[in-house]
Amino acid sequence: MSRPLSFWERESFFSESDVTIVGSGITGLLSAIRIREKFPKASITILERSPIPFGASTRNAGFACFGSPTEILSDIQSMGEKEAYTLLAERWSGIKELLHIVKPYDVDFKFLGGYELFFKGDKKKYEETCSKIHYLNELLSDLANEVFLIDDDLDELEGIKNAIGAIYTPYEGQLHSGKLVLKLIQKVHSNGVIMISGVEVHQIERSGDTHLLHTSMGDLKTKQAIVCTNGLSATLLPDLPVAPKRGQVIVTEPLPSPLEWKSNLHWDEGFYYARNIGDNRILLGGARNVDFTGESTDQMQTSDAIQNELESVLKKYFKVPASTAIEYRWAGIMGFGPQNEKGYLVGKTDTEVIYGVRLSGMGIALAPIIAKKISEFL
Numbered sequence: 219m220s221r222p223l224s225f226w227e228r229e230s231f232f233s234e235s236d237v238t239i240v241g242s243g244i245t246g247l248l249s250a251i252r253i254r255e256k257f258p259k260a261s262i263t264i265l266e267r268s269p270i271p272f273g274a275s276t277r278n279a280g281f282a283c284f285g286s287p288t289e290i291l292s293d294i295q296s297m298g299e300k301e302a303y304t305l306l307a308e309r310w311s312g313i314k315e316l317l318h319i320v321k322p323y324d325v326d327f328k329f330l331g332g333y334e335l336f337f338k339g340d341k342k343k344y345e346e347t348c349s350k351i352h353y354l355n356e357l358l359s360d361l362a363n364e365v366f367l368i369d370d371d372l373d374e375l376e377g378i379k380n381a382i383g384a385i386y387t388p389y390e391g392q393l394h395s396g397k398l399v400l401k402l403i404q405k406v407h408s409n410g411v412i413m414i415s416g417v418e419v420h421q422i423e424r425s426g427d428t429h430l431l432h433t434s435m436g437d438l439k440t441k442q443a444i445v446c447t448n449g450l451s452a453t454l455l456p457d458l459p460v461a462p463k464r465g466q467v468i469v470t471e472p473l474p475s476p477l478e479w480k481s482n483l484h485w486d487e488g489f490y491y492a493r494n495i496g497d498n499r500i501l502l503g504g505a506r507n508v509d510f511t512g513e514s515t516d517q518m519q520t521s522d523a524i525q526n527e528l529e530s531v532l533k534k535y536f537k538v539p540a541s542t543a544i545e546y547r548w549a550g551i552m553g554f555g556p557q558n559e560k561g562y563l564v565g566k567t568d569t570e571v572i573y574g575v576r577l578s579g580m581g582i583a584l585a586p587i588i589a590k591k592i593s594e595f596l
């Protein structure tokens with residue numbers, strides 16, 4: 219509910235700013251950093267609806283990823299080779315860009331590599347995918363050498379059950395998503411950006427040469443409004459094809475002995491994924507394809523259907539004690555097209571609001587690219 223601001227509040231937190239960014243996920247934070255670099259003297263404010271960022275950026279799996287072969291092949295089929303390649307090239311350059319903005323050790327970034335796994339029953343799919351690895355490596359040869367390697371002996375995947383084959387890439391990284399967002403928040407603060415948390419923006423109006431933001435704490439005038447609300451954009455950007463899609467995750471308690479594998483694992487076109495957290499916890503997530511309709515929501519709670527599926531997959535594919543307890547469960551909201559289309563949207567509305575949204579399941583790699591594009595509109 220709106221309440222009157224004091225003179226002091228109006229003159230400080232809510233004074234007219236040059237740029238106001240809505241949303242303090244990685245896209246909003248990186249945009250503020252890029253805009254500050256370009257305009258050292260601009261006044262920049264970030265408005266965030268929650269006490270801490272609360273969309274996808276602190277609720278993801280922390281993969282800084284190229285993607286898995288079946289996911290890329292499926293993207294090529296749905297988007298065409300050129301568009302799928304561009305997205306991959308941007309992901310790769312986004313990861314490198316991110317590592318210029320934050321130091322790898324500050325965010326626990328490690329290039330531990332990644333495996334796409336194929337399980338019993340997937341033999342035909344494995345063989346078909348293997349037959350396309352040469353094509354994929356040729357396609358990606360401008361980006362990196364031998365991106366994918368067929369790994370039949372599975373030596374390094376002790377600890378995984380029922381796998382019949384894998385395709386390895388050394389170009390997958392993983393990081394600590396909480397540390398990343400915290401570091402970016404510290405960076406925007408040290409860059410003189412005003413960040414106000416707990417303020418929801420209800421509407422953005424064009425008013426002469428400025429934008430007027432109607433917020434839960436009153437109105438704020440800004441020369442340029444920028445929306446970085448990803449899957450939660452329906453209210454502020456109703457004309458854009460962005461739909462909220464929920465992603466869910468489980469994390470085990472510490473296992474009695476260290477994991478035999480440490481890397482990013484994907485299977486089933488990236489709909490399922492797992493990684494180590496440290497030496498002895500497994501994070502497992504995905505399964506949105508089990509209930510596309512139920513997971514097309516902006517509600518942050520977990521659902522029994524997906525949580526039960528994730529738990530049963532953990533026991534089916536990982537050598538963990540039967541009594542392994544799940545210590546964390548959470549959900550986050552991603553932004554896709556209404557029919558699960560990938561491909562981010564960056565642009566300007568008719569009312570001159572700049573936006574960078576719909577980062578699907580690859581925001582860690584793409585947000586640095588989108589932030590740069592947003593800054594180029596100014």
Ligand SMILES: Cc1cc2nc3c(=O)[nH]c(=O)nc-3n(C[C@H](O)[C@H](O)[C@H](O)COP(=O)(O)OP(=O)(O)OC[C@H]3O[C@@H](n4cnc5c(N)ncnc54)[C@H](O)[C@@H]3O)c2cc1C
Pocket residue numbers: 240241242243244245246265266267268270271272273274275276277278279280281282283417418419420446447448449450451453454464465466467503549550551552574575576577578579580581582583584585
């Ligand atoms: C379970 C899960 C696993 C994932 N795994 C990975 C992964 O391993 N690797 C990867 O690259 N990507 C992954 N993703 C996707 C990735 O997290 C997102 O693409 C990325 O975080 C998007 O960042 P963003 O800043 O654009 O959006 P968000 O992080 O969603 O930030 C949007 C912010 O806007 C705020 N907001 C919304 N509406 C308003 C409003 N009206 N007023 C004020 N504030 C508002 C929200 O509170 C939120 O903090 C995953 C996502 C989920 C949910």
